[in-house]
Amino acid sequence: MTRANTLLQISGLFKEILNNPNLTLNLDMQTGDLPGWDSFTNVEILLKCEEHFSIQFKSKEIDSIRTISDLASMIEAKKAN
Amino acid sequence: MFLNAGEKHFDQNRIALNHSEGRLTYSDLFRIVTIPINDLPSVEFVGGERSIAEYLRLFACLFLGKPYCPLNPKFGPERIFAIQELISSVESSELMADLAYIIFTSGTTGTPKGVPITKKQLTNRASTFLQILRPCADDRIMQLADFSFDLSIIEMVVAWSSGASLYSIPADKILLAARYAKEYEITIWFSVPSVISMSHKLGLLKPGSLPKIKAAFFGGEALTFEAARIFQLAAPNAKIFNFYGPTEATISVAHFEIPPDMLHTDFDSRGLPSVIPIGLPHSDVKMQIINPQTMLATDGIGELCVSTEQLTSGYIGAPELNTSQFFEQDGGRWYRTGDLASWDERYGYLYLGRIDRQIKFKGYRIELQDIESALRAASKSDLVCAVPHPVLEDGTIEGLVGVVGRSSSCNENTDQILGSLTSILPSYMVPAKVLMIDEMPLSINGKVDFKAVQNWVNEQLT
Numbered sequence: 185m186t187r188a189n190t191l192l193q194i195s196g197l198f199k200e201i202l203n204n205p206n207l208t209l210n211l212d213m214q215t216g217d218l219p220g221w222d223s224f225t226n227v228e229i230l231l232k233c234e235e236h237f238s239i240q241f242k243s244k245e246i247d248s249i250r251t252i253s254d255l256a257s258m259i260e261a262k263k264a265n
Numbered sequence: 266m267f268l269n270a271g272e273k274h275f276d277q278n279r280i281a282l283n284h285s286e287g288r289l290t291y292s293d294l295f296r297i298v299t300i301p302i303n304d305l306p307s308v309e310f311v312g313g314e315r316s317i318a319e320y321l322r323l324f325a326c327l328f329l330g331k332p333y334c335p336l337n338p339k340f341g342p343e344r345i346f347a348i349q350e351l352i353s354s355v356e357s358s359e360l361m362a363d364l365a366y367i368i369f370t371s372g373t374t375g376t377p378k379g380v381p382i383t384k385k386q387l388t389n390r391a392s393t394f395l396q397i398l399r400p401c402a403d404d405r406i407m408q409l410a411d412f413s414f415d416l417s418i419i420e421m422v423v424a425w426s427s428g429a430s431l432y433s434i435p436a437d438k439i440l441l442a443a444r445y446a447k448e449y450e451i452t453i454w455f456s457v458p459s460v461i462s463m464s465h466k467l468g469l470l471k472p473g474s475l476p477k478i479k480a481a482f483f484g485g486e487a488l489t490f491e492a493a494r495i496f497q498l499a500a501p502n503a504k505i506f507n508f509y510g511p512t513e514a515t516i517s518v519a520h521f522e523i524p525p526d527m528l529h530t531d532f533d534s535r536g537l538p539s540v541i542p543i544g545l546p547h548s549d550v551k552m553q554i555i556n557p558q559t560m561l562a563t564d565g566i567g568e569l570c571v572s573t574e575q576l577t578s579g580y581i582g583a584p585e586l587n588t589s590q591f592f593e594q595d596g597g598r599w600y601r602t603g604d605l606a607s608w609d610e611r612y613g614y615l616y617l618g619r620i621d622r623q624i625k626f627k628g629y630r631i632e633l634q635d636i637e638s639a640l641r642a643a644s645k646s647d648l649v650c651a652v653p654h655p656v657l658e659d660g661t662i663e664g665l666v667g668v669v670g671r672s673s674s675c676n677e678n679t680d681q682i683l684g685s686l687t688s689i690l691p692s693y694m695v696p697a698k699v700l701m702i703d704e705m706p707l708s709i710n711g712k713v714d715f716k717a718v719q720n721w722v723n724e725q726l727t
Contacts, residue, residue, distance in 0.1 A: 215437060223437035224463075230441075231467060243448045246438060247285035 190256045197232045201225055211253040233259060279402060280430040283449065286317045291428070297321050298328045308352050308367065313337035313412050315436055323412065327422065330384060332364035335412035339691040340369075340377075348377050351582040355381075360578065367581065368415055368512050370630055379581035382415075386515040386575050391422040393547050397506070397520065398480060400453060402428035407451045409439050409460065414628060415516045416484055420455050429453075443469040443499065446478065454481040454503070457628040461492040462661045475500040484508035484517065486625040487540040487616055489659040494528045509543035509616065512630075513590070513600050515575040518550045519543045519614060539660075542612035549573055551597065552614060554606055560592070568620055569606035572597040622715070624653055626662045629693045636686075636694050640667045643685035646675035648705035650718040651696060654726060666722050667696035670705035677701055700725060 195209050202220045209218075215226045233255065234240050239262040241249075249255050277292035309326050311319055311333050326333040334352055336345055348369050355361065365387040369377040400406070406424040408431055410417035424431040434445050443464045446454060454475075461483075464470040478500040483493075488507045497505060505528075510517035521544025526532060546552045554567040576598060579587040592599050605617040622633040636651035648670030653662040669675060669682065676682060679699040686695045706717030 224440060226437060227440040227467065231469075243438075243441070243445045244285075246441065247435060 187256060187260070190260055191252070193236065194233065194252065194256060194259070197229060197236055201229050201232055209252050211251060211256075213252050214250055230255075237263060239263060276402070276428070279428060281425060282317070282320055283405075283430055283432045284317050284320065285433070285435050289317065289320075294321070294324050294425070295328075298325050307356055308361075308364070309333040310349070310352075311335045311412055313339070313436075315412065315433055319412070320433070323421065324425070326366075327418075327425070330365075332361065332366060334367045334369070334379075335417075337411060337413040337691065339693050340413075341688060341691060343689070344377055344691060347582075348379070351377070351379055355379075355581055360581075366415075366418065368413060370512055376582055378583035378586060380512045380577045381579075381581060382512075382515050382577060387418065387422070389549060389575060390515045390517060390547075391419065391426065393517065393549075394419050394423050395426065398423060398453065398482075400424070400427040400429050404429035404452045404479075405449060406431050406453045407442065407446055407449070407455060408433045409442055409456050410628070411436060414485065415512050416455060416457075419516055423453075440464060440467060441469065443475065446475055450477045451475075452477055452479050454478050454500070456481075456483060457485040457625070458483045458488040458492050459486055459625075459628070459661045461496050462489075462657055462659055463663075465492075465495045466657075470495055470499045472498040473501060476502055478503040480504050480506065482506045482508055484510070485628055485630075487618075487660060489540050490528065490534065491539075491659045492661075493523055493541055494530075497523075497525070497528050507541045507543060509614075511571075511600065511602050513577045514550070514571050514573055515577075517547065518571050518573065518575070519546045519552065521545070521613060536609065537612070538615055538617055540616055542609065542614065543606070543616050544613040546571070546614075547573075549575060553599075554608060554614075555601075557601075557620060564608070566605055566607045566617060569602045569604045569614065569616075570599045571602060572599045576600050624662055626653065626665065627693055629691075631665075631694055636665065636667065636690065636696065639686055639689040639694075640669065640682070640696075640699070642689065643682045644669040644676050644699075646670050646672050648672070648707075648713060650705065650713045650715060652715065652719045652722050654719070654722050664698075665694070665696040666726070667699040668702050668705070668718055668722060669699060671701055671703050698726070 198209060199205050199207055207218055215221055215223055237259050245258055249258055278290050280288050281291045281294045282289040309331055311323050313336055360381055363383040363385060365382050365384040367379045367381045369379050400423055406420055406429050408420045421431060432449050432451060434442055440463050442460050479502060481500060481503045493505055505523045507521045508517045509519045521542045523541060550571055550573040552571050553562050555570055556563045557568045590601050603620050605620055607615050609615050624631050633651045637649050640649040646669045650668045652666055654666045655663045682699050706714040
């Protein structure tokens with residue numbers, strides 16, 4: 185899975201959850217950086233990522249995810265194992 | 266001072282705090298209390314980030330008996346400034362002599378009102394919880410509550426005075442509480458009831474998923490039968506308690522341990538509301554139901570009032586409320602909770618809702634009037650209304666909506682209104698949406714008809 189491909193899929197999930205087909209993500213974005221992306225929708229996004237990529241994050245892994253870049257790295261690491 | 270038992274008896278290598286930033290043993294905690302904090306007569310402000318550094322400061326306050334005032338990052342800078350000003354006005358008063366903490370709740374005028382609680386009151390209430398809970402050093406206690414919510418104090422005192430481990434769940438991951446609880450093998454669960462319905466909705470509270478939980482405490486909001494059933498299925502070995510109490514009476518005044526058969530589907534709930542009873546008052550509390558118009562005791566539905574040595578000496582910053590919310594009767598001082606209740610011979614007191622327009626949202630106590638006064642200022646319209654929406658079937662509030670009545674001079678730019686609200690109100694009070702309405706529904710006496718507005722919002726957003 186290439187980084188670009190992972191990011192593209194994450195972006196699709198964000199658009200779906202935040203109901204905004206025009207949003208653009210960047211790697212440094214964190215919760216709160218987009219309209220509607222609060223701690224509640226952030227949990228929905230994490231759960232959606234788990235479902236979409238067929239993975240399950242551990243609590244410690246969730247704690248370490250701050251940015252879009254962290255999220256993409258974590259997904260790729262989980263898929264690689 | 267609240268925690269000195271710990272120093273004497275605990276295995277110092279046990280984990281006192283498990284946090285996303287790291288773990289602290291009891292030895293780590295006791296080492297830091299030797300670090301001098303500011304002069305004892307002042308009130309220590311503790312931010313609401315729940316970082317390890319803030320836990321250490323709070324532990325030092327509890328251990329050394331230094332009064333503290335929790336701030337919440339969701340309070341805007343103006344609110345924080347107002348709170349700091351009020352605190353500085355009491356630092357030279359006699360209030361400081363036995364002060365444990367001051368918690369600020371929302372006030373009807375938008376001005377924060379401070380509730381001072383003494384060390385004696387906190388110690389009394391902590392011992393009530395310790396007697397009910399009987400925690401041991403092997404327990405793992407989950408903390409979701411923000412420091413500005415008084416439940417957090419009980420969680421810390423219960424954990425750290427019994428040598429147990431406190432597991433702090435990051436504030437932005439509260440919806441994942443069930444997953445953290447499972448992974449960390451939490452044995453004692455504390456939360457507001459809405460965590461159950463939100464976790465259930467996300468598919469995170471599966472039957473049998475929390476077998477390690479031996480006790481679960483719900484407070485701060487009404488606990489519905491439905492939510493309690495969902496939790497019991499997920500945590501089949503847990504005793505489930507419903508706690509009730511205003512901040513003004515030191516965290517809790519009554520509790521009800523749910524008998525397991527009460528949550529069976531064939532339980533006969535006739536005569537009961539859809540929420541779990543609040544049960545009987547603690548041994549140091551008297552309760553009565555009064556008719557709010559006549560102020561006389563009633564056998565029917567009325568306002569729940571409490572009298573106890575656990576009552577705050579009075580609000581800081583809202584002295585007018587000290588005469589309207591407290592009254593003397595038969596030699597006792599009573600507090601009007603603003604909650605509607607009735608008495609049931611079998612189960613004790615039953616909670617039936619709020620008399621005024623106070624709601625609980627994401628665990629925060631919010632006066633809808635506060636949002637409306639900000640909305641009025643931001644929209645320049647006199648006719649405004651704030652309503653909860655959406656509201657789940659079990660009563661859980663998932664969002665807030667502001668409604669502005671159109672007028673010739675009002676601001677119709679809803680984005681601009683929302684922007685202004687963000688600077689005036691704590692973030693948890695800012696509505697998700699502001700809607701413009703051509704004609705605000707009014708009651709016969711010319712007041713905004715909240716129910717009609719609620720129905721209109723439900724129609725607009727469904």
